[in-house]
Amino acid sequence: MELLKDLEWRGIIYQQTDEEGMKDLLNKEFISLYCGVDPTGDSMHIGHLLPFLTLRRFQQHGHRPIVLVGGATGLIGDPSGKKEERSLQTLEKVLYNADCLKQQLMQIFDFEGENGAVMVNNYDWIGKIDMVTFLRDYGKYIGINYMLAKDTIASRLETGISFTEFTYTILQGIDFNHLYNEHNCKLQIGGSDQWGNITTGLEMIRKTHDEETKAFGMTIPLVTKADGTKFGKTEGGAIWLDPEKTTPYEFYQFWINTADADVVKYLKYFTFLSHETIEELEKSVQEEPHLRKAQKALANEMTKLIHGQEALDQAVKISAALFSGEVKSLSAAEIKLGFKDVPSYTRENNEEISLVDLIVQAKISPSKRQAREDIQNGAISINGEKVTDLQYTVTEADKIEGEFMLVRRGKKKYTLVK
Known part of the structure; x- marks a missing residue:
């Protein structure tokens, strides 16, 4: 199926700067396009996925994806969706985060072949721009009134926005302009909150080129849940x-x-x-x-x-x-993963202990009387096997791989005994 029709069927297209123009372009040639993420942390979460998966769909249709990790913009902070200033991170931390994110992004894209993905870090070019160059070669082209009209900036005027975050949209405009010049990048895609930054990039490209430019922007919708709670x-x-x-x-x-x-x-x-x-x-x-x-x-x-x-x-x-309930088939490592958040009890020694005493000490049953009832009624299992013997003694043999045992009361109440 045609790419844009597929995206429409999936409900992925939210806004486009020039729908007909982009349709004509994609019908005529394979293009380079990009999507970026700022390394404000050392891992992405699933809320970051949809723009990059959309970029991957373009690659599957023959286009070349440029995956941008914002080492420079991550030092500044995007005001999009924020009610107050971000805390600035050190260069060392941001570049470390960038390396972590690159490893995760490499899982999504194919970096081989004619349209293999390209990984870039905007610190490589923005980091070389001095203040005078920034003001003369870029700041001159983006008007204050134009920036004040951006929702991400206008929404912060009452509570306050620093000059640092105020200029963020220009930095992203520099990115698009750089990729347009160096990689013939014709399209930027991003989440719906990136519309203002994407259009600043298009404005920068238009203002800094004499020839007719054909660059485009597209955003994808915010992922929501039917019950109104936050996705991810x-x-x-x-x-x-x-x-x-x-x-x-x-x-x-x-x-x-x-x-x-x-x-x-x-x-x-x-x-x-x-x-x-x-x-x-x-x-x-x-x-x-x-x-x-x-x-x-x-x-x-x-x-x-x-x-x-x-x-x-x-x-x-x-x-x-x-x-x-067949936990016997699991290794100790798998049990740790599957029962990461269940209650645990750590014994201070490895001496043998009656099952009745153990489940009371571990607060699995509230009293010895209740513990005996639970055992007699078949409500207690050790490592997936029911124990109904009131005289049962827990020994070293009950440990899984010599580490711990898994006690279950009823159908769902598990406790890791270490």
Whole structure:
């Protein structure tokens, strides 16, 4: 299917600077286009994904993506979506963050072949511009009234905005202009909050070139949830791409727990599944929602894309074991991932102890009387196996790989005993 029609079907296009012009351009030639992210942290979260996945769709249709990590703009701070000034970070920290983000972005794009992706860092050119050059060669072309009309700046005038953040939009304009000159970059895409910065880039290109320029901008919609809560957030915080911050299992669980009202939209937004496949999954949501086929497809596609097949296989294995209660099949490492947030109890010694005493000490059961009832009723399991013997003694043999044991009371209350 034609690229723009595919993007429209997926609901990805929010704004375009020149719809007909861009359609003509894409029909005539393969282009270079870019999307950027500022390294304000050492990991992206899933809220960053949609613009870059959209960039990847262009690559699949033969266009060359330029992936920009903003080492320079990250030192300044984008006022978009912010009610107050950002805290400035050191150059060392920002460049470290930039390297971390580059590794994550390399998972998404193909850097080989005729239209292999290009990775750039705007510190490489903005970092070389002195103040006089900035004012004469760039600041001269962007009027104060033009900047004051930008929503991101106008919204901050009452609460206050520093000159530093005020000039951010010019720096992004310099980026687009530089990539237009050096890489023949014809299009910038970004989130809906980047419209003002994208159009500043187009203004900079228009003002600094004599020939007729043909550059374009496109934004994608803000990702929302049907229930009105913020996308990409859980009780534990943001869903990060860094596996040390959000494990692949937690990442998988986030997607598989997507509500029926959101899952088809997310399949269109985030996955590269065909229209036919998504329509079949949409039918399944309507006719057999209990099977959760759409959620499983979404979780599989996203976990494989960001963390790879091995991490996906492990996440599926952990999920199946927890659902069935067959935790014996899991390694100690997998149990740590799957039970990262469950209550834990650490014993001070390795001496043998009666199961009754252990589950009282670990506060699994509130009293010895209740502990005995729980054991007799088959409500207590050790490492996935029910224990009904009131005289059962916990020994070294009950440890999984010599590290810990997993005690379950009822169907869902787990405790890691270390």
